[in-house]
Amino acid sequence: MRTNKQIILEQLDQKSSLLVEAMKNPVSENGWVFSIRKGLNMTLEQLGNKLGISKQGVRSIEESETNGSISIKSLKEVAKVLDMQLVYGFVPNKGSFSSYVEDKSKELAKRIVMRTHQTMQLENQGNREIIIQKAIEDLAFEIKQEMRRSLWD
Template sequence: MRSTKKLLIEQLDRKLKPFQGTEKVIVPQQGWIYTIRTSLNMTLEQLGEKLQMTKQGIKKIEEREATESISIKSLREMGKALDMQFIYGFVPKHGSIDEMVTSKAIAIAERIVLRTNQNMKLENQGNSPEQINHAIMELASELKREMHKSLWD
């Protein structure tokens, strides 16, 4: 990876680090707004007053959250009205952005090297497993260093 790209990925990984573990949080079936409001024993009218909305408006917002069709702006406003802070982010499936890039680079390198090795085997020039693994890791390192666009195909 070029040093600028590497630095950007390191910075992004630091920003995303606080979200690690949040992928295990189970979102309530009826949504957070409804669950928090009812747990606090707050009525639709009471929450509506805080937002200068009708209880029907609040009910619609709760329904939109439950069907995943709510805006970030609405969630942020609800958070303020519930005296909470709304936070959103992304959690890399591979632990970090760097690990995600490495995984993609290895997968592509493996495909390329194994395809090349298959052609060589047909010509009785196959490589040993150690040579193949070394070639995969070398190519993966190069793909990652160059942050090749083919990583995302």
Template sequence: MRNKKQLLIEQLDQKLKPFQETEMVLVPDKGWVNTIRTTLNMTMAQLGTKLGVTKQGVKRIEESEAKGSISINSLKEVGDALELKLVYGFVPKDGTIDNLINNKAQTLARKIVLRTNQNMKLEDQGISDEKIKQSVIDLATEIKREMRKSLWE
């Protein structure tokens, strides 16, 4: 039976699925605001009028976006002025949130099992490679089920 945490992970993966299946969106060098404004053949003054700022204000907006220092609220305002919707979110680099958690749990489990096995070897009680492999799988499953905070250290 799935626990509440697993259900939340599955629901989040479902919400992110449309974004995972699209190609990587690359931000244009001059930023989206500049790219969209120039594509629409709109001047800085025209966009400034829609935003209630000067031409220099639009230039600052475009520069701050290109540098990565623009606020989300500023992007929303520009989107509203251009009659566009701002889309914002995080998508796992490799697959799903579930995969991310699995990978982190496997890494942590392997670290714990190998450290424990090293201590056991010092006492001539080391375990076989097959037993190590199974121990990592078992511990990773437990770590994932419990969603230990140590997963993110």
């Protein structure tokens, strides 16, 4: 039976999969505001009038988008006056949230099992490699199922 945490993780994967497709065709280096304005054949002055700012203000918005300093609020305002929606999100570098959590679970499980193994070796009670790997796999599965907060320490 799936837990609420697992269901939420699956939903994040579903939502982010749409963003993965969008990432394959990134906007030009000039940014969305510039690209859309040019694509609509709109002048700086025309967009400025819609926003209630000068054309220099629009240029400033476009520049702040390209250098990464624009606020989400500003992007939402531009989208609103253009009768559009701003869409943003996060996409894990590992491909999916599930893969991300699985990798983190394995890392944590390995740290825990190896710490215990080292202590046992000091007491001449070390385990064989196959037993260690099985312990890591089992613990990683348990950690992922529980979605322990210690994953993020």
